[in-house]
Amino acid sequence: MSASSYAxxxxxxxxxxxxxxxxxxxLVPPDEPEAVAFLLxxxxxxxxxxxxxxxxxxxxxxxxIESGLVATLPGRAADYRRAVGLFGPHTILGAVxxxxxxxRGMPLDARTLTRVSARSLxxxxxxxxxxxxxxxxxxxxxxxxxxxxxQLEGVIVNDLLPVGVRLLVLLEVLMRAGGAPEEPEAGxxxxxxxxxxxxxxxxxxxxxxxxxRLLSDAVREGLLDKKGRHLYVDRQRVAHGIVLARRDxxxxxxx
Amino acid sequence: MSASSYAxxxxxxxxxxxxxxxxxxxLVPPDEPEAVAFLLxxxxxxxxxxxxxxxxxxxxxxxxIESGLVATLPGRAADYRRAVGLFGPHTILGAVxxxxxxxRGMPLDARTLTRVSARSLxxxxxxxxxxxxxxxxxxxxxxxxxxxxxQLEGVIVNDLLPVGVRLLVLLEVLMRAGGAPEEPEAGxxxxxxxxxxxxxxxxxxxxxxxxxRLLSDAVREGLLDKKGRHLYVDRQRVAHGIVLARRDxxxxxxx
Numbered sequence: 001m002s003a004s005s006y007a008x009x010x011x012x013x014x015x016x017x018x019x020x021x022x023x024x025x026x027l028v029p030p031d032e033p034e035a036v037a038f039l040l041x042x043x044x045x046x047x048x049x050x051x052x053x054x055x056x057x058x059x060x061x062x063x064x065i066e067s068g069l070v071a072t073l074p075g076r077a078a079d080y081r082r083a084v085g086l087f088g089p090h091t092i093l094g095a096v097x098x099x100x101x102x103x104r105g106m107p108l109d110a111r112t113l114t115r116v117s118a119r120s121l122x123x124x125x126x127x128x129x130x131x132x133x134x135x136x137x138x139x140x141x142x143x144x145x146x147x148x149x150x151q152l153e154g155v156i157v158n159d160l161l162p163v164g165v166r167l168l169v170l171l172e173v174l175m176r177a178g179g180a181p182e183e184p185e186a187g188x189x190x191x192x193x194x195x196x197x198x199x200x201x202x203x204x205x206x207x208x209x210x211x212x213r214l215l216s217d218a219v220r221e222g223l224l225d226k227k228g229r230h231l232y233v234d235r236q237r238v239a240h241g242i243v244l245a246r247r248d249x250x251x252x253x254x255x
Numbered sequence: 256m257s258a259s260s261y262a263x264x265x266x267x268x269x270x271x272x273x274x275x276x277x278x279x280x281x282l283v284p285p286d287e288p289e290a291v292a293f294l295l296x297x298x299x300x301x302x303x304x305x306x307x308x309x310x311x312x313x314x315x316x317x318x319x320i321e322s323g324l325v326a327t328l329p330g331r332a333a334d335y336r337r338a339v340g341l342f343g344p345h346t347i348l349g350a351v352x353x354x355x356x357x358x359r360g361m362p363l364d365a366r367t368l369t370r371v372s373a374r375s376l377x378x379x380x381x382x383x384x385x386x387x388x389x390x391x392x393x394x395x396x397x398x399x400x401x402x403x404x405x406q407l408e409g410v411i412v413n414d415l416l417p418v419g420v421r422l423l424v425l426l427e428v429l430m431r432a433g434g435a436p437e438e439p440e441a442g443x444x445x446x447x448x449x450x451x452x453x454x455x456x457x458x459x460x461x462x463x464x465x466x467x468r469l470l471s472d473a474v475r476e477g478l479l480d481k482k483g484r485h486l487y488v489d490r491q492r493v494a495h496g497i498v499l500a501r502r503d504x505x506x507x508x509x510x
Contacts, residue, residue, distance in 0.1 A: 021361075074411060082414070084407070084411070099400070100397060138392055141399075142354070145355045148400060148403035149403055152339070152403060152406055152410065155407065156339070156410060158414075160329075
């Protein structure tokens with residue numbers, strides 16, 4: 001990933017959507033290329049299947065995600081099934097916790113939404129490398145602030161917007177997580193991650209049934225296409241749908 | 256404020272309440288004593304009356320709060336009246352935005368919940384002082400991460416807990432904002448800030464009517480006392496009330 005694409009990915013904003021705290025809801029920005037390179041060189045390769053729990057908040061490890069998608073879930077409330085953060089390729093899961101708390105635990109679970117390839121490294125080794133370079137340390141802490149703010153944005157979006165709008169915003173966010181350009185291309189493109197309907201529901205804080213119905217509506221309206229288990233997105237129509245829905249919020253059924 | 260009390264205030268945790276992201280919901284931790292001292296020396300004194308809006312997100316200023324309480328509100332959604340962060344004495348409003356975005360704006364409003372004495376300083380002067388000392392810069396960014404995480408905790412608390420529990424947690428949080436010790440004293444103590452019922456409702460994301468009714472319930476149950484416009488809190492009973500309500504969540508009416 002070049003320096004310019006890194007800057008582009010951390011500075012993206014959804015023009016159709018007025019973000020307050022973060023530049024994009026749920027999705028944390030990619031990490032500093034220098035830290036990513038360090039984990040690629042020194043980390044231990046590890047693969048998780050879809051639906052695995054990574055109790056990283058209690059482990060003494062950080063994980064660089066090379067491919068796939070992970071959601072973080074506040075862990076201590078037993079029946080609380082709501083995602084708060086999304087971690088895509090080139091992000092370090094556990095960085096905020098490591099840089100903010102050192103080795104102190106955090107009751108936060110992470111769950112793979114797809115198959116995930118990652119590199120793991122003990123927190124101590126990670127912190128030693130970062131803290132040896134104050135300038136890198138500062139840039140990584142700035143990245144941590146952006147990570148927290150995008151998660152804050154996601155929770156507020158779930159509190160503020162009707163579920164139909166949230167789901168359209170999420171589709172665009174997933175496109176960005178997969179590296180799609182800021183300017184949407186015309187026509188259908190494959191959604192870069194095969195996230196289950198249940199997991200989509202967990203992210204937009206809705207029921208599986210409501211989410212499934214809204215996806216069917218979007219297919220009927222030509223915003224989405226479905227081939228087998230794979231979803232295809234017309235990003236221009238999705239963006240237009242978000243604008244329309246925000247102008248007439250009563251036209252969207254809330255959960 | 257001594258170094259030890261600073262550490263104590265930034266490390267507080269509500270034992271009765273299992274925090275995930277932050278150490279305390281809504282309330283941001285006090286800032287680094289060195290940065291506080293700099294603003295006390297170089298900042299311009301300014302006083303806000305209760306209920307004033309400080310559109311700090313669009314201004315090129317940071318504010319050190321010397322006394323009083325400020326709530327931050329996402330600003331662009333016209334009918335969105337929900338507080339996300341609470342800033343008490345010894346906190347710098349605008350620090351996260353300044354250290355994270357420089358002079359770029361942020362569509363975030365802040366509203367005084369009490370009369371507030373503050374010191375204002377141009378963002379440029381603030382950043383120059385912080386960035387001149389990498390070690391201070393790092394500590395302030397770590398503080399910014401904690402600020403964001405406590406706000407994230409607050410939004411999640413509002414999403415997760417019944418409104419009756421949220422209100423009890425908020426009373427304890429307001430005590431801490433006023434410098435109350437971690438270990439609750441017995442008997443009634445004055446709530447250190449005279450926050451209106453409407454503003455309490457804005458923080459716990461409930462209606463004014465529901466909040467007013469729950470406060471009356473708490474008075475009847477001996478957790479609260481009211482003398483004129485002032486509230487008095489029995490912190491031990493409030494803590495016990497939180498534990499009881501969390502054991503039997505169905506006993507609490509949700510909003």
